[in-house]
Amino acid sequence: MKHTVLISDKFDKEGVERLEKAGKFDVVYKGGHSREELLSVIDQAEALIIRSATKADKEVIAKASRLKLIIRAGVGVDNIDIAEASRRGIIVMNAPGGNSVSTAEQAISLITSLARNIPQASASMHDAKWEKKKFKGTELTGKTLGVVGLGRIGKEVVKRAKGLRMNVLGFDPYIPAESLTHLEIDIVSKEEVLKSSDFITVHTPLTDTTRDLVNKDNLKDLKKGVRLINCARGGIYNEEALLEGLESGQIGGVALDVFTQEPPPADFPLIGKDNVVLTPHLGASTDEAEFAVAMESIDELIEFFDNGVARNALNFPSIDPDSLDYLKPYFEGGEKAGKLLAHFVGGDVKTVDINYHGEIAKYKCDPVNTAILKGILTPAMGDDQLN
Template identity: 45%
Template sequence: MKRVLICDPLSEDGIRPLLDAEEIETVVQTSMSHEELLKAVKDVEAIIVRSQTQITEEVMKHAPQLKVIGRAGVGVDNIDVDAATEHGVIVVNAPDGNTISTAEHTMAMLMSLARNIPQAYHQLKQKRWERKKFVGVELKGKTLGIVGFGRIGREVAQRAKGHRMNVIAFDPFLNDEKAEKVGVQNGSLEEVLKAADFLTVHTPLIEKTKHLINKEAIELMKPGARILNCARGGIIEEDALLEAIQSGKIAGAALDVFEEEPATEHPLLDFPEVIATPHLGASTVEAQENVATDVSYDILELLRGGTVKNPVNLPSVSSEMMEKLSPYFRLSEQLGAFLSKVVEGTLERIHVYYSGELLDVDTMPLTRISVKGILKRHIGERVNDVNAFRTASDKGIEINEQKSTSTKGFTNLITVEIETDQEKRSIAGTLLNGLGARIVQLDHYSVDVVPEGHLIVIQHTDQPGAIGRVGSLLAGHDMNIATMQVGRTNLGGDAVMVLTVDREVEGKCREELAGIADIRKVKCLNL
C-alpha cells in the first residue's frame, strides 16, 4: 500500500480523493518538529504541504521511496525544487484553486478603501458617530488600473466592470486584440499609472517586478489615487508608498501582503488612510478545499501511473535520451533568455529550429527549455520546463518546432525566433567542441559570443569611431570590456555590437550609451 503524508492542516473534503482510495494510506501528521519530520518520511511515496513545513534536500534524503511532493497552493518557496529534480521527485502545485478567492478579496479591499469602511467601523466601536469624517468616493466612472493581467487580474477586471468602472491593464503578454476581447483597454505601465484612480497589482514577485511600483512610478499617478496589493509583498516599494501617503499624493492604500510578514509593527499601519488584512487573499473555505483537491487528484493520478496536470519541475527522461539532450539544456535556455531581453512588443509566436546532430533526437524538451527561458523574464520561477508550453498557451503564444538539414557549417545548430506585434528577432547557437556554448548569429548578423555574464547589445550604423566612442564612454564609467563582437551587413550599413563587461550596467551608463551618435538601440543583459 502506498503511503501519503500530509504535513500541514488541509481541508478534509479537499483530501477526500486520497482518503477514499483503497490502495492509498493517508497519514495526517501536522506541527512536527524537524526531527519528527525526518522520521515520518522514511517510507512515504508522497508528501503534501501548505506553506508551513519546509521540504529540504535533507528531508528527501530521508525519504528513499518519495515520488512526489504536493504544494496545496501556488508558491513553492518551502520546497527545494532543484533538489527534488535531482532526486527524481516530481513537485506539483495548485495554481488555479485560489483565483476566485483572491479576486473577491481584492474587490472587498477596493470597496472598503473607497468607502472607508474599516476606519468607520473602528470609530463606531469606540462609540463615535462621525459621518462627515468618512465621506468616500463612488467606483462608477472611475478608472481601475491593473498591473498583471493573468487569471486573477482578469477576474478582478470582470468584477470592476460590473461596478461600471473603466479598466486599463498592463501585462507584457497583453495586446490590443486580447484586451478588446475581454472589454478592457491595453496600456503601457506608464499609461496605466497615469490613468488609474485605483491601482491594483497582480504579478508574481520576481526580479523584474520587485518594487515595480516605486517612487518614480507613484509620481506618475494622479494626485489622490489609491493603491491596492493583494498579490505579493515587495511589488510595491513600501517606503515610497509611506512617503506618498504622508505627502497626500496617494489618498489611500489597501494591503493584504507585506515584504516582511507578519507585519504587525509596520509603520504604514499607523496611517488612517491605510487598510490592511493579514494575507487573507486565499483564505476561504472554498479556496482551501480547491487547492487541496487539485493536489490530491494530481498525486493520486501519479501514484496510479498517470500524468499530472500541474507539475512544477522536470519530469523524468530516459537515460539514453538525457545523455544526448543534456549538453544542450543550458544553451537552449540561454538563447531564449537572451532573445527575450532584446525583443520588443507583445509575444505572439515562438519558433525553434534544429539541425545537424539534433535531427534524429526528440528535441521537445529543448524547445520547452527555450520557451521557459523566454517567458521567465516576465513570469519568473513560476514557469519551468514542464509547464512552459501550457503557460505560453494560456498567454495566447503559438509554439512551433522544426528541423532542417541546413547547418550553416556547424555540427549542431539551435535557432530561436520570436515574433511580436512589433518585430521579428532571431538568435542561433551551437556547441563548439572544446569551447562550449556560443551564439553564432543574432538576427542576420554573424557573431561569436559566449552566452553568459553581463552583456551589452547595441544596434548601430556602421560608421568610423562608433566602437571607440562606446569604449571611451564605458571607460569613463570604470567599466572594463572583456570581449567585443561586431557584425554588419555591409560597409556603412546596419551593424550590431555585443560586448561582455565585468559588472552590471547601471541606468545612467545605459542612457549615455543610447545617446551616442549612430546608436539606435541599447539592451543590457545579465545571463
Template identity: 40%
Template structure:
C-alpha cells in the same frame, strides 16, 4: 496503493478522504520543524504542503523514498525546486484553484478602501456616528490601472468593467489583440500610474518586479489615488507608500501581502489609519482551499498511476521520454529563459527551429520546455510543462516549430527566435559529447558558453579597451569573472562578449560599465 503520504500542513478533510479511498496510507503531522521533517521524511513516498512547511535541501537529502511534492496552492517559493529536480522528485502545484478567490479579495479590498468600510466599522463599534468623516468615492467612471493581466488580473478587469470603471493596464507580455478582445487599453507602466485612480498589482515577485511600486512611480500618480496589493510582498515599497500616505499624496492603500510576514511592529502601515490590511488571505476561502487540495490530490493519484500530473513544474514530470532527450529538454528551458532576458520588447511570436539529428526525435516536449523557460521569467515557478502552451495562448504569443536536415558545424542544434515590433533576436544551443548544454550562437555571433548562473552579455564596438574596462570595473566591485567568450561580426564592426560571473551584478555597476561608451547593449542573465 502501498505508498505512504505525509500531509504536513492543514488541508481540507475532503482531500485526506480522497487519498485514503484511493488506497494510500496518509499521516497528518503539521507544524514540523526542518529537523523534525528531515528525520521522518525517509518513510514517505509523497508529501502534501501549503505555504507553511518548507521543503529544503536538507529535507530532500534525507527523502530517499520521496517521489512527489504536492503544493496545495500556486507559489512554490517554499520548495527548493532545483534540489527536488536533482533528486528526481516531481513538484506539483495547483495554479488555478484559487484564482477566483484572489480576484474577489482584491475587489473587496478596493471597495473597502474607497468606501472606508473598516474605519467606519471601528467607529460605530466605539458608539460613534460620524457619517461625514467616512465619505468615500464611487467606483463608477473611475480608472483602474491593473499591473499584470494574468488569470487574477484578468478577472479583476472583468469585475471592474461590471462596476462601470475604465480599465487600463500594463503587461509587457500580453498582445495588443488579446487586450483589445478583453476591452482593456494597454499602456506603458508610467502612463498607467499617471492616469489611474486605483492601481492594483498582480505580478509575481521577481528581480524585475521587486519594488515595482516605488517612490518615483508613486510621484506620477494623481493626488488622492489608491494602491492595492494582493499579489506578493515586496512588489510594493511599503516605506515609500507610507510616506505618500502621510503627505496626503495617496488617499489610501490596501494590502493582503507584506515584505515581512507575519506583519511586524515596525511595518510602516501599522500606525496609518487610511489603510486596509489583511493577513495574506487572498486564497483563504473554503471553496479555494477545497479546490486546491482536491486538485493536488488528483495529481498525486495520477502520478502514482503512471500519468503526468498537469501541475508539474519541474523536469522529472516527463514520463515516457527517452533518457537521451532529457538533456535537450534541459537545454530548451535554458534557451527560453535566456531569450526572455535578452528581449525587453513585447514578443509577438516565438520560432523554434531544430537542425540535424534532434529534428528526427519527438520534439514536442522540447518545444514546450522552451515556452516553459520563457514564461517562468514572466509568471514565476507555477508555469508547468502542461500549462505552458495555454499560458502562451493567453498572452497572445504565437509559436511555431520547424525542422531542418542539418547544421554545418554540429550534429544537432536548437535555435530559438523571438519576433518583436523592433525585429528578431535569436539564441542557439546544442548538447556536446559530454552531455552538457552549450550556447553556440547569439543573433549573428558564434560563441561557446555554458548556460548557467550569472551571465553578463555585452554587444559593443569591436575596439581595444572594452574588455579591460569590464575587468577593472567588475574587479573594483569585487565581482569575480569565472569565464569569458567572444564573438565578432566583421560586417557590423560589433562584438559580443559573454562573461560568466560568480555573483549578481547590480544596476549601479551596469550603469558604470555603460557610461564608458561604445556599448550598444548590456544584459545580465540569470539561469538557475
C-alpha cells in the same frame, strides 16, 4: 504496494478522506506540524503535499530520500526550492486553478474597503463613536482601475470591476494584446497604468521585473491620490515608498493582503495609518478555495502514480519514457539557451522561432520548446508562474 503521502499543512478534510478511501496510499497527515516533526518523518514520504506554511527548502529535500513528488496546493511556490528538487529528480507541481476566484474577490473587497473606509468606520463604531462625516468615501462607478497582470486572477478581477462599472486599464507584457480582446478593456503600458488609474491592483509573481513596481523614484508618476491594492506578493510595492507616498498625499490609500515579511513586524510602519487596510494573507482563505485546491492536488497525485502524468509540473514535462530518455539532456540546455537569449534581447519578446535538425527532429520536441520558453520567461515571470 501503497505509496506514502505526507500532508504537512492544514488540508481540506474531504481531501484527506478521498486519498484514504482510494486504497492506494498510506496518508500521513501532519497539519500544523513543527519543522522538527516534518524533518523526522519526511524520509518516509514518496509524495509531499503542502500549502504555504511548510518550507520545502534544501534541508527538507535533502532528508527526503524516497520523495518523488511535491505538490503545492495553491499557486505560489516560493516556499519550495525548485532547483534543489530538480537536482534530486523530484517533480514539483502546483494547483493554479482553485483559488483564483477567492483571491479576485479579496482584491475587490479591498478596493471597496478603501473607497468607502469600511474597516475604519467599523472600528470607530466599536469604540462607541458616530463619525459619519469623517468617513465619507468615493464611488467606484466611473473610476479607473489599473490591473497589472492579466492571468487567471487578473481576469477575474476585470470581470468584477466591469460589473461595478469601473473603467479598466490592463497591463501584462507577456500575454499578447490580441488574446485579451474578449476582456473588452484598454491594454496599455505600465506607465499609463501608473499615470491614469484611480485604483491599481497587482496580480503577478514577485520577480526582478515586478519588484518595487511602485518605488520612491516613480511616486511622482502616480496619479495624485491613487489607491493601491496588493493581494499577490509582498515587495511588488516598495513598502517604504508606500509610507512616503501616503505621508505626502501622492497616494490616497493602501490595502495590503501580502507583505515583504509575513507576518510583518510589530513596528511595521503602515500599522495604525488611517488610510491603510491590512489583512493577514487571506486571498485564498475561503472554504471553497481550500476545497478546490485540495481536489486539484489529489487529482494530480492520483494521475501521477496511476499514469506517470505530471500535470501542472513546474520542472518536468509530460512525456513518454522512451522520448524522455533521449530528450532529457536537452531540457537543461534549452532552458539555459532561453535565459541567455532573454539576457541579450531584454523582456520584449513577441515571438520565438525554434528549429530542430538531425536525430532530435524525429522526436516530438514540445517539452524542449517548453524548456526554452521557460528560460526566456523566467527572469521576468518567476518559476511559480511557468507550468
